Amino acid sequence: MADNFIVPGKIFHGLGTFNKLAELDGTKALIVTGKGSMKKAGFVDKAVELLHSAGIKSVVFDGVEADPSIETVMAGFDMMCNEQPDLIIGLGGCSAIDAAKAMWVFYEYPETKFEEIIPPFTIKPLRNKARFVAIPSTSGTGTEATCVSVITDREKGTKYPLVSYELCPDIAIVDAELCRSMPTHVTANTGLDALTHALEAYVTPLADAYTDSLAERAVVDIFENLPLAYQNGENLEARQKMHDASCLAGMSFTNALLGIVHSMAHQVGGMFGVPHGRANAILLPSVIRFNAQVCEAKYANLAKVLGESSSERLAWRIEELRNQVGVESCFKAYGVDESAWKAKVKTMAQNALNDACTGCNPRAPSLEELEQLLNLCYYSR
Ligand SMILES: [Fe+2]
Structure with missing residues (x-):
């Protein structure tokens, strides 16, 4: 039995709660997503609009692929260093949110090397330069509420599970409107x-x-x-x-x-x-x-x-x-x-x-x- 219990700081849940983006605090958001359904269904544009209405500027990193790679994480991290967001939003399937979590770790600790955050439970407490918001578009991994991120090393043909209580999102938005286009087998x-x-x-x-x-x-x-x-x-x-x-x-x-x-x-x-x-x-x-x-x-x-x-x-x-x-x-x-x-x-x-x-x-x-x-x-x- 464990002696502690970790959950996201706040969970907005229910149809239409995507709009809660308009109630967040911050000055600049970096939205991490892929090029797939979230873009096509207009959720990326809608997120930018909602954040804008809250006085938050947005930039979008839309380069996340299925089973995100170390290279993708590093490209997102570079963008974070240039843009200095105080909100990081993982929007999409598990891959988008997992990639955003890993980028977030490097943003908090730019001097960290990949090998230093594996094996599990070695990440230092995050410095909280930015809060992390997870908005899932599939109903399976629960990554919006977990302390896990899986990143792929394509060169070595292996997957790194990053596991640390520090990886639990600050805010989760659980709105099934985003799942509407999920295919039957998925x-x-x-x-x-x-x-x-x-x-x-x-x-x-x-x-x-x-x-x-x-x-x-x-x-x-x-x-x-x-x-x-x-x-x-x-x-x-x-x-x-x-x-x-x-x-x-x-x-x-x-x-x-x-x-x-x-x-x-x-x-x-x-x-x-x-x-x-x-x-x-x-x-x-x-x-x-x-x-x-x-x-x-x-x-x-x-x-x-x-x-x-x-x-x-x-x-x-x-x-x-x-x-x-x-x-x-x-x-x-x-x-x-x-x-x-x-x-x-x-x-x-x-x-x-x-x-x-x-x-x-x-x-x-x-x-x-x-x-x-x-x-x-x-x-x-
Ligand atoms: Fe699973």
Whole structure:
């Protein structure tokens, strides 16, 4: 159990709360975003207008790509040094917000080198030259409420997870209007990622009353609203419930951390390009059955919020939900080649064993058990 609990300083949530940008204090904002849907849907221009009405000048860095690189972070950092903003706004999907978080760290500590902020928990308290505002356009990672940013080193072909309580945004704006154009499969994948965050956080050794209550509510709302948002993307009420649930799950897992669903999904994603949330959803029921040996009572407690009574029923309900939103039951059905899988599975198990998330799984797995779990999830149950 942890003895502290970190959340964003303020969360504006609900349809239309994007307009709260007009109520912020500051003199100059740097908006960090990509060239995709936020620009096309006019949210970048609208943000500039709203900030202008509050007397805040804006400059825009729109160079963030999917899986943002060190080079992108450094380009944004250079722009911050030139522009000297006192507000930094990450606007868009997880990549935009994660890139903005990393730029923010370098802006606060220009002398910092990338290698110095990894491994995790080594960032010094931020100097607060600027406040950080996160405005997500997908409902999955919960990065608007977490202390995590993932940056890619393309030269070395590796991803750096930057993890520090200092990375939690000062302000989050959780408005599902920004998710309206999210494609159906992204709605499913990201929603199941949020569900996995809640379920993994619920059973770690760091879980407590604070993180459990957030996870429970997230699970209820995801089961109720993910099928609705999946069937009809224009159902903004369901989209908002999903957006809020993602943020609740984010607050839960940034404090209680995650487990081996994520350890293995990182591998299956890296090796075979299976989208993160989809990989989680395929792995999650099998991991619940594996973990149940040491935490049946905890899972049974969570199952109660769905009107169920055991870990097995909880796993079954996840399989049913997964099916409802068009996600395969195994990696073979997703299309991962069998011989390539067999060639990589041992390496994936070894890397998953070394993944930072494995340390917080309620049941410590052996290398062989991870390989068995991966294989179980390759072939249809
Ligand atoms: Fe995740």
